[in-house]
Amino acid sequence: MIAFEEARARVLQSVTPMLQSEMVPVHEALGRVLGQGAVAEFAVPNHDNSAMDGYGIRHADLHPQDAVTLHVCADLPAGDRLSQAIGAGQAVRIMTGAPIPAGVDCVVMQEVVQRVGDQVTIPAGQALGQNIRPAGEDIAKGALYLNKGVRLTPAQLGLLTSMGQTSVAVFKRPRVAVLSTGNEVVRVGNPLRPGQVYDSNRTTLLTALQALGVEVVDLGLVRDDRAAIREALERGASQADAVISSGGVSVGDYDLVKAVLQELGQIDFWKVNMKPGKPQAYGTLGQARFFGLPGNPVSALAVFLLVVRPALLKMMGVAEYVPPLLRLPLLEGRLRKKNNRVDFQRGLIRYDAQQPGVVSTGGQGSGMLSSMAAADCFIVLPAEAVDYAPGELVTVQRIDY
Ligand SMILES: Nc1nc2c(c(=O)[nH]1)N[C@H]1C(S)=C(S)[C@@H](COP(=O)(O)OP(=O)(O)OC[C@H]3O[C@@H](n4cnc5c(N)ncnc54)[C@H](O)[C@@H]3O)O[C@H]1N2
Ligand code: MOO
DSSP: OBOHHHHHHHHHHHOOOOOOEEEEEGGGOTTOBBSSOEEOSSOBSSSOEESSSEEEEOGGGSOSSSOEEEEEEEEEOTTOOOSSOOOTTEEEEEOTTOBOOTTOOEEEEGGGOEEETTEEEEOSOOOTTTTEEOTTSSBOTTOEEEOTTOBOOHHHHHHHHHTTOSEEEEEOOOEEEEEEEOTTEEOBTBOOOTTOEEOHHHHHHHHHHHHHTOEEEEEEEEOSOHHHHHHHHHHHHHHOSEEEEESOOSSSTTOOHHHHHHHHSEEEEEEBSEESOSEEEEEEETTEEEEEEOSSHHHHHHHIIIIIHHHHHHHHTOSOOSOOOEEEEBOSSOEEEOSSSEEEEEEEEEOSSSSOEEEEOSOOOTTOHHHHHTOSEEEEEOSSOEEEOTTSEEEEEEOOO
16 A cells, blocks of 8 residues: 555656647637747737826926926827827827827826817826836737646637737647446446446546546446456557546455456556545556546545546646645534545535635545535545644645546
């Protein structure tokens, strides 16, 4: 049995990022991973421009104590530019976003001036440079504005568009194959006889992979039969970069996944000091990585989120693949455990209390998918014995699909 941290470190150490990139249209790149840093070909904004609707003036025309009246010599909507400089005693009507004409070094918002005909009266007390957004204040020409290895968000795709990009270099996506095992497991849509369960693991795993943005291969539901499991693992290994199974990794008479993996590939470890997820088989099947998740529905999804997902993120080329931890106060109930396994309890972050914090979602059995469905985080209880009372800080990892 190895510690959770060691298991995850061993898995992460053994996977390598995708090497090849491909160009895809920016509007199809949501969730894809940037294959090379994006460098600005021009500055943003590309001109000094007005931050307000108002009047562009020369600061030297102002009087220290008294208002001054200037002549409005031009009208400048956003998108237009003024070819000539403004001279002494002149002002220009200017809209938000319009380029600052030569000579203007101060913009006065229209609410504080008085306009009569082509005269505008400006009160004292305007600062040099006020309401002018300088060229390059957002992004300088030549700056690296997005780092390689980010998983592209709508804001980042908007940023690429604002920089004139129509397509973007992203890493190729790993292919990941999924199968469920178990004679008692039934494909949904069929009647359920006593002792049977519907195949929820394939749904959670396939959709979690879909949310991650990898290419998914569905190997279906396989009986607890050596030949059938062997055939499915071989099929997966020949098509995919990673193969994920659920069930059959414990010590029961029909737990055959480990045995088949041993025949076809190599087992690195199969017991981890964590709860849920003590039995889990990790290894290689030819070129593919193999993750044998436990059958219990909470255990399967928890191990996926805690161990497999960071590994797949690394394979996808994501730079920050280890999730951050938070410290939040426990808001209600006691959380206590003996000295045994690291316990990833299912919790909910609450923002509505006077102080933000975390609560347990209730029943913590490895078969209780409802408390996982209600959760948005894991409350991480360390391997040693703990007894947390309300108000104490606990370690939290947000569940991020
Ligand atoms: N003697 C021991 N027994 C068990 C141990 C142990 O250390 N010694 N560990 C327990 C723990 S912890 C877990 S977790 C499970 C893992 O067992 P398996 O991976 O072999 O899973 P199965 O036995 O096949 O199934 C467990 C449970 O999950 C249900 N299941 C399986 N597949 C699905 C699916 N696709 N969708 C929904 N539910 C599924 C299955 O019906 C069982 O109820 O072993 C413990 N036992
Ligand atoms: O380790 Mo098992 O995953 O608790 O139910």
